[in-house]
Structure formats: C-alpha cells, structure tokens
Amino acid sequence: MSTAAQYQVVVNDExxxxxxxxxxxxxxxxxxxxxxxxxxxxxxxxxxxxxDIRPLSLRRSTAARAGGEG
Known part of the structure; x- marks a missing residue:
C-alpha cells in the first residue's frame, strides 16, 4: 500500500x-x-x-494609494 506524500502549508512575512x-x-x-x-x-x-496572491507590501501600498486619492 502506497501512501500519498504529505505536505504542510507554509507562509512568509509577505x-x-x-x-x-x-x-x-x-x-x-x-x-x-x-x-x-x-x-x-x-x-x-x-x-x-x-x-489575493499579491505580496502583503504590495497590497498595503495599493490600499494606501487608493485611500489617499479622492
């Protein structure tokens, strides 16, 4: 009996x-x-x-620009 390889989900600071x-x-x-x-x-x-696969820094930058307009 063969078992499927096991993985873990990992995340970085971004x-x-x-x-x-x-x-x-x-x-x-x-x-x-x-x-x-x-x-x-x-x-x-x-x-x-x-x-949303954009890095956190890009999401924050985009949000800041959107918040600063208008």
Missing part, C-alpha cells in the same frame, strides 16, 4: 503561501501555517485562504 514537504526543515523566513495533508488538500486550502 503572507505568501507555499507547500512544503511535511517534516522537512523550513527555509529561513517561512513558518508553518498550521494545515497539512496531501498535495491536493494543501493546494485547495491555499486557494481558499489566499485569494
């Missing part, structure tokens, strides 16, 4: 999400988001929780 092999050391600047499962499950989770 709120960018990625899939990372479960149990593997995380690269600098990334932390576990708290969701783990198969690649398909993790991808579906990321699609649900990260609808």
């Amino acid at each position: 709120e960018q999400h990625a899939l990372w092999p479960a149990g593997a050391l995380l690269p600098a600047g990334w932390r576990a988001e708290g969701f783990a499962g198969t690649e398909e499950e993790c991808s579906a989770h990321v699609d649900r929780v990260w609808p």
Whole structure:
C-alpha cells in the first residue's frame, strides 16, 4: 500500500503561501501555517485562504494609494 506524500502549508512575512514537504526543515523566513495533508488538500486550502496572491507590501501600498486619492 502506497501512501500519498504529505505536505504542510507554509507562509512568509509577505503572507505568501507555499507547500512544503511535511517534516522537512523550513527555509529561513517561512513558518508553518498550521494545515497539512496531501498535495491536493494543501493546494485547495491555499486557494481558499489566499485569494489575493499579491505580496502583503504590495497590497498595503495599493490600499494606501487608493485611500489617499479622492
């Protein structure tokens, strides 16, 4: 019986999400988001929780410009 590879969802300070092999050391600047499962499950989770894929700094900059106009 073969089991599907397990992944975890990780996130960085820019709120960018990625899939990372479960149990593997995380690269600098990334932390576990708290969701783990198969690649398909993790991808579906990321699609649900990260609808705006722009980095946090860009979202803040865009919001500040929009708020400063008008």
